[in-house]
Amino acid sequence: MNKASKEDLKKDKKIEEEKPIVPAHTEQRRGMQRPPEEEEEDIRARAPIALVVRSPRGMQDVLWDDMRYWDIVSDTFKQVATSFNMKKVSVPVVEEAALFERSIGETTDVVEKEMFFVKDRSGTTRLALRPEFTAGVARAYLEHGMSSKPQPVRMWYQGPVFRHDRPQAGRYRQLTQFGVEVIGEAHSIIDVQVIHLAYEAYKALQLDAFRIDINSVGCLNKTCRPAYINSLKKHAQDNTRKLCVDCKRRSKVNPLRIFDCKEEKCQVVANLAPKITEHLCEQCKEHYQNVLRYLQDLGIPFRENARLVRGLDYYTRTAFEIISTLPATDPLSGLALGGGGRYDDLIQLLGGPATPAIGFSGGVERTIMQMKAEGVEVKNNDMPDVFLAHLGDLGRRRAVKLLDDLRRSGFRVAEAFHKDGIKAQLRNADRVKVQWTLILGQKEALDNTIILRNMESGMQETLDLNLDSLVPALKKRLHKEILTSHT
Numbered sequence: 001m002n003k004a005s006k007e008d009l010k011k012d013k014k015i016e017e018e019k020p021i022v023p024a025h026t027e028q029r030r031g032m033q034r035p036p037e038e039e040e041e042d043i044r045a046r047a048p049i050a051l052v053v054r055s056p057r058g059m060q061d062v063l064w065d066d067m068r069y070w071d072i073v074s075d076t077f078k079q080v081a082t083s084f085n086m087k088k089v090s091v092p093v094v095e096e097a098a099l100f101e102r103s104i105g106e107t108t109d110v111v112e113k114e115m116f117f118v119k120d121r122s123g124t125t126r127l128a129l130r131p132e133f134t135a136g137v138a139r140a141y142l143e144h145g146m147s148s149k150p151q152p153v154r155m156w157y158q159g160p161v162f163r164h165d166r167p168q169a170g171r172y173r174q175l176t177q178f179g180v181e182v183i184g185e186a187h188s189i190i191d192v193q194v195i196h197l198a199y200e201a202y203k204a205l206q207l208d209a210f211r212i213d214i215n216s217v218g219c220l221n222k223t224c225r226p227a228y229i230n231s232l233k234k235h236a237q238d239n240t241r242k243l244c245v246d247c248k249r250r251s252k253v254n255p256l257r258i259f260d261c262k263e264e265k266c267q268v269v270a271n272l273a274p275k276i277t278e279h280l281c282e283q284c285k286e287h288y289q290n291v292l293r294y295l296q297d298l299g300i301p302f303r304e305n306a307r308l309v310r311g312l313d314y315y316t317r318t319a320f321e322i323i324s325t326l327p328a329t330d331p332l333s334g335l336a337l338g339g340g341g342r343y344d345d346l347i348q349l350l351g352g353p354a355t356p357a358i359g360f361s362g363g364v365e366r367t368i369m370q371m372k373a374e375g376v377e378v379k380n381n382d383m384p385d386v387f388l389a390h391l392g393d394l395g396r397r398r399a400v401k402l403l404d405d406l407r408r409s410g411f412r413v414a415e416a417f418h419k420d421g422i423k424a425q426l427r428n429a430d431r432v433k434v435q436w437t438l439i440l441g442q443k444e445a446l447d448n449t450i451i452l453r454n455m456e457s458g459m460q461e462t463l464d465l466n467l468d469s470l471v472p473a474l475k476k477r478l479h480k481e482i483l484t485s486h487t
């Protein structure tokens with residue numbers, strides 16, 4: 001075997017190895033004989049593709065079947081937030097890492113384990129993908145001098161956040177949050193408005209299998225949280241042998257975080273810990289009691305949960321979570337659909353004046369899982385109203401113009417102008433499950449008419465191609481209340 005042929009062999013072997021990357025229909029084309037149109041479609045549908053690059057772990061594509069759930073969650077949240085007089089804001093997906101480290105806390109899971117860091121080309125700034133919205137919105141409040149606007153400033157948002165968690169059902173690395181922040185008012189009625197808004201949003205999505213857990217995590221006055229932290233430290237130290245390595249370490253610097261630990265043995269220690277509500281200072285106690293009273297007045301059901309502290313350091317006073325109460329067999333059962341609380345010290349921590357605030361955020365993915373588990377039906381609005389088929393070159397030229405006219409008149413029109421044969425076009429119409437097909441051939445183009453075919457019954461009728469008569473005729477056949485949603 002000479003050198004050249006060895007190299008050829010190597011090359012052949014390499015091609016063999018790379019083969020699966022090439023879709024089967026491409027292979028077919030190499031054989032020069034192009035398969036007929038229909039056969040080609042079938043081959044394409046079956047083609048096994050070994051992907052070179054997949055989506056990053058814990059991050060997912062959303063296609064149209066699911067997108068209708070996304071749209072409904074988005075639209076509903078927007079509607080509810082707007083009805084509570086919130087204004088929409090958007091903040092960068094990337095911020096200086098220090099913003100999150102300072103506000104969320106260096107010893108929280110989110111900062112210690114879950115942040116995605118981003119390198120910028122200069123290498124001078126440490127950047128991170130946002131793991132939540134509150135810190136960014138609080139920064140924006142300061143940066144845009146919002147304290148000079150009428151207080152409180154009420155804002156809502158929606159967008160992706162990133163957490164490098166271990167992916168599993170209901171836990172992703174890219175997730176989408178919707179939420180609100182109300183900055184500049186300490187009154188307990190604001191807490192209730194935010195909880196009310198969250199409650200209304202889930203109710204508007206027709207969800208029932210959830211409960212609201214609420215607690216107060218006190219304030220930084222010496223007699224309030226600091227006193228509680230001391231007794232919690234003592235409890236943790238008395239039980240130190242029962243804690244995981246992380247909690248052993250954290251119990252000395254930030255014992256509240258024991259409550260967030262997912263390890264069962266740490267949860268046992270947390271369950272036996274003293275309750276923070278028994279240590280609240282007079283003002284925090286009064287604030288908490290007022291929140292509970294207003295919630296009762298509004299008929300919003302809640303459950304007091306003395307173990308609820310939320311996983312981020314900036315919370316003060318009110319903390320709450322919306323918890324899924326789906327049966328234990330469901331992966332969402334017991335997980336939070338959303339949560340929030342007061343953060344009265346955060347704006348000051350970021351360099352601003354003392355400014356009380358409260359927020360809430362929910363996860364779109366978990367909300368959709370909950371909707372599906374509860375059997376909430378979301379209509380498919382993705383269906384075309386009509387399919388427009390053509391015959392011959394003149395038919396196609398008139399059809400191209402007609403499509404534009406129909407689109408402007410509010411119809412959603414499907415077509416396969418790239419195909420020549422009427423059979424292939426009608427098969428396409430069948431596949432998109434459209435009920436009506438318009439057929440425009442050479443003869444019709446010359447007569448200024450068009451054929452309307454009912455795809456279910458196969459019945460055909462001839463209509464005037466003039467838009468003034470075609471549009472109302474189509475509307476009548478299609479019972480076009482749907483039209484309003486397209487115009």
Ligand code: AMP
Nearest residue numbers: 170171172175336337338339362363366
């Ligand atoms: P948090 O600020 O951590 O309470 O998050 C607010 C909401 O975002 C949660 O209640 C969840 O609905 C959602 N969420 C948080 N982390 C994840 C995650 N890793 N995957 C999916 N959803 C999440």
